[in-house]
Amino acid sequence: MRKTEQLLEMLEHPERYSESQWQEILADDECRELYSMMAKTQGAFAADNVDAEVTDEMIDAEWQRLSSAPHKKAEIAPLWHKISAAAAIVVAFFGITIAAVQTNFFGFVQSKEKSENDTETTVKEERTEVTLDEVTIEQITDTIATAEPHLYDNVPLEQILNDLAARYNVTVEYRNADARSLRLYYEWQPDYTLDKVIEMLNNFESFTIQREGNKLIVESSQEGKQ
Amino acid sequence: MTDKKLQIERLFRKHYRAMYRLACILLHDGDESKDIVHDVFAQLLANDALLGEATAEAFLLSCVRNRCLNEIRNRKTHERVKQLFMLDEDLEYTSPEELETEIKALHVGITKLFPPICREIIMLHFAEGLTFREIAERMGVSETTIYKHLRGALNQLRQTLKNAEQ
Incomplete structure (x- = not known):
């Protein structure tokens, strides 16, 4: 039997085959190309349905669902996992000029709503204006916050800890590398003490953070620590 | 209602169709696509920043795309094939x-x-x-x-x- 025929047969009952069987068949160039066309064709047909499906009523209903849902911000310290394979995705984001305010305390970037000649440079801040043609989506979503609480949505632990380490003037040490890329949802408030932050982050089961003086030690807990 | 919420509602109504369409092309599923668009706006509501009107569409579509790609990348091959999700090599050109x-x-x-x-x-x-x-x-x-x-x-x-x- 040709491999491609086998692929189509497998697609008829995808659940009957294991991960390794799928990887094996899709390692074949011809099969991968065929699968790729199946996926694209499916996408094209999915797009077709959209025009009929999206009505003003649907948009209204979805807006209601959104605006009546509890605001993430209003919740008290929501903590849950969003662990995903790390993927730095670069998006083209054209013609945006933002003023980056580099503070030595939390590395926020503020969007440039303020006028050029405002004079709140009394703090020792260094202001640089940059034009960005390409920014990573993480930079957009994760630095969009202003000086107050900071929301990390789907951000790698390493990046969160880098911010926090600078904020609390401590260093971070990783016992094993896999914890770095764990992605988390975490809301930081300016009034949190370092110990409070550690306690909150330790609610995530996939890693533990210990404090030793001015050092945070991060260990992933695959071995089933409770 | 705050100005910000009004602005977001306007963006929602204006760009919903294009955002939902993009999600459907990638995820092939209406319900999942609705959730993706929902999440993008939920995050906007939770953040303090306002979007510039001129760049809003590009930004919103980028957010949708990124969430979809994460959704796809998070799944192993045997899970992707059930929904005919793209394989990694095609995801770049999306x-x-x-x-x-x-x-x-x-x-x-x-x-x-x-x-x-x-x-x-x-x-x-x-x-x-x-x-x-x-x-x-x-x-x-x-x-x-x-x-x-x-x-x-x-x-x-x-x-x-x-x-x-x-």
């Missing part, structure tokens, strides 16, 4: 413009499929959701015959896309 160009080319390609049974199989499987076995039964031929024509159809479509690239 800017909204690239996808729309491909879709246009595919639609033209589908109308030109030859022999007609190729087109018929594509329509029955992708538009009507019939399994290969059901198509075989309906046409009174073997599944092997269906596979052969389906391969033929997909190869023609691939050629169409190649030609469209040039």
